[in-house]
Every structure is written in C-alpha cells, then in structure tokens.
Amino acid sequence: xxxxxxxxxxxxxxxxxxxxxxxxxxxxxxxxxxxxxxxxxxxxxxxxxxxxxxxxxxxxxxxxxxxxxxxxxxxxxxxxxxxxxxx
Numbered sequence: 293x294x295x296x297x298x299x300x301x302x303x304x305x306x307x308x309x310x311x312x313x314x315x316x317x318x319x320x321x322x323x324x325x326x327x328x329x330x331x332x333x334x335x336x337x338x339x340x341x342x343x344x345x346x347x348x349x350x351x352x353x354x355x356x357x358x359x360x361x362x363x364x365x366x367x368x369x370x371x372x373x374x375x376x377x378x379x
Contacts, residue, residue: 320355328354339370349373 293313297305314321322328324347331350335341341349345366352360352373359374360367367375 322351322355324351325354335370335372341366341370 293309294306297303297309313319324332328347328350331354332343332346335349335353336343336346339346339349345364348360348362349367349370349372351357357373359376360370361376363377
C-alpha cells in the first residue's frame, strides 16, 4: 500500500496511508511470530504465494482477523479467509 506513493515520491500520501493503517480504528500492526512464520510457510507451499503474501495471509488467520484487505490478485484462489478487494 505504501509502495505506490513512495515510488511516486509522494511522502505526504505515504504518511497518510501509514497513519491510517497503524493508528486507525480496527487496524493492528503485528510482529511476525514463530506461529505466523510456520503458518506462512504452509500457506506459501499450499497456494504458491510469494513470502510477503504468505505472511499477510498467515497473520490474518493466526490473529483471527475478519478479513484480508488487498488489491493483490495473488489471493484470488485463497479460501482460508475472507479476502476483500483485488479479486
């Protein structure tokens, strides 16, 4: 989410996104725990996801989050969680 604004050198928009994602109601930043890392490895193998995508998916599942919000089409075949966007 931040890569687009940063790539366009729009630091103001990048900071707006960062603040919304880290301080907004209903959003939590989580560290990658051992449990998340192991789940990510399983999701990576099962769905052939790139590692960052597998970590995102594992974090959603392990944390019990409502859904994964993304515009990434790599998740279109994932049925482990609700995916909002990108499909």
